[in-house]
Amino acid sequence: MRIHVVDHPLVAHKLTTLRDERTDSPTFRRLADELVTLLAYEATRDVRTEQVDITTPVQRTTGVRLSHPRPLVVPILRAGLGMLDGMVRLLPTAEVGFLGMVRDEDTLKASTYATRMPEDLSGRQVYVLDPMLATGGTLVAAINTLIERGADDVTAICLLAAPEGVEVMERELTGAPVTVVTASVDERLNENGYIVPGLGDAGDRMYGTAG
Numbered sequence: 165m166r167i168h169v170v171d172h173p174l175v176a177h178k179l180t181t182l183r184d185e186r187t188d189s190p191t192f193r194r195l196a197d198e199l200v201t202l203l204a205y206e207a208t209r210d211v212r213t214e215q216v217d218i219t220t221p222v223q224r225t226t227g228v229r230l231s232h233p234r235p236l237v238v239p240i241l242r243a244g245l246g247m248l249d250g251m252v253r254l255l256p257t258a259e260v261g262f263l264g265m266v267r268d269e270d271t272l273k274a275s276t277y278a279t280r281m282p283e284d285l286s287g288r289q290v291y292v293l294d295p296m297l298a299t300g301g302t303l304v305a306a307i308n309t310l311i312e313r314g315a316d317d318v319t320a321i322c323l324l325a326a327p328e329g330v331e332v333m334e335r336e337l338t339g340a341p342v343t344v345v346t347a348s349v350d351e352r353l354n355e356n357g358y359i360v361p362g363l364g365d366a367g368d369r370m371y372g373t374a375g
């Protein structure tokens with residue numbers, strides 16, 4: 165597994181406001197959307213393309229276009245849904261699948277409550293969207309599902325990651341064709357499995373359900 169931490173002042177600036185507890189839900193959603201577009205720019209560096217011949221107003225030339233089969237984008241509900249628009253703005257022709265997953269707040273174990281994506285992902289490049297990589301349980305389960313269906317290249321885009329979760333992914337997905345792109349690997353997880361300093365519960369902050 166490869167991990168890429170996007171080191172860019174605009175990313176750091178937006179992430180700081182996202183973390184701030186005073187940031188309200190509408191602003192949180194807007195910043196998450198903007199951040200994912202910046203992260204997606206890095207995450208799609210190896211998106212598959214094919215050559216195409218075109219004619220400009222001046223002469224014929226050769227360029228590239230996204231190749232077939234189209235990439236699949238999979239947001240992990242709920243919080244990952246807030247990253248979908250920012251991603252498909254960059255990849256408008258991508259197909260979109262959905263995984264609904266929730267982490268038990270006591271055991272921290274992830275379970276899947278909804279799956280809606282193609283059964284056969286053979287030869288597909290997949291971009292998984294989830295703002296938080298905490299214990300890693302959610303992403304490991306999600307990526308294993310994608311690989312079992314045949315995906316041969318999986319990139320997870322996370323706004324934040326914890327070192328503990330990155331370690332779990334490296335152990336559980338050894339040798340798998342997986343890349344994680346994130347804006348930050350934070351300090352640690354706290355005793356409740358929250359990322360420190362983190363940003364709190366991404367889903368609650370995005371959808372105003374905290375408290």
Ligand SMILES: O=P(O)(O)OC[C@H]1O[C@H](OP(=O)(O)OP(=O)(O)O)[C@H](O)[C@@H]1O
Pocket residue numbers: 240241242243244265266267268272274294295296297298299300301302303329357365366367368
């Ligand atoms: O790495 P992990 O320890 O598995 O935790 C990360 C998961 O926790 C959050 O989801 P949550 O269960 O809160 O669901 P939600 O998006 O519906 O709020 C987050 O959006 C990730 O999916």
Ligand SMILES: O=c1cc[nH]c(=O)[nH]1
Pocket residue numbers: 296298357358359360362363364365366367
């Ligand atoms: O810090 C965390 C950890 C898991 N899920 C969140 O939303 N936030």
Ligand SMILES: [Mg+2]
Pocket residue numbers: 243365366367368
């Ligand atoms: Mg949540």
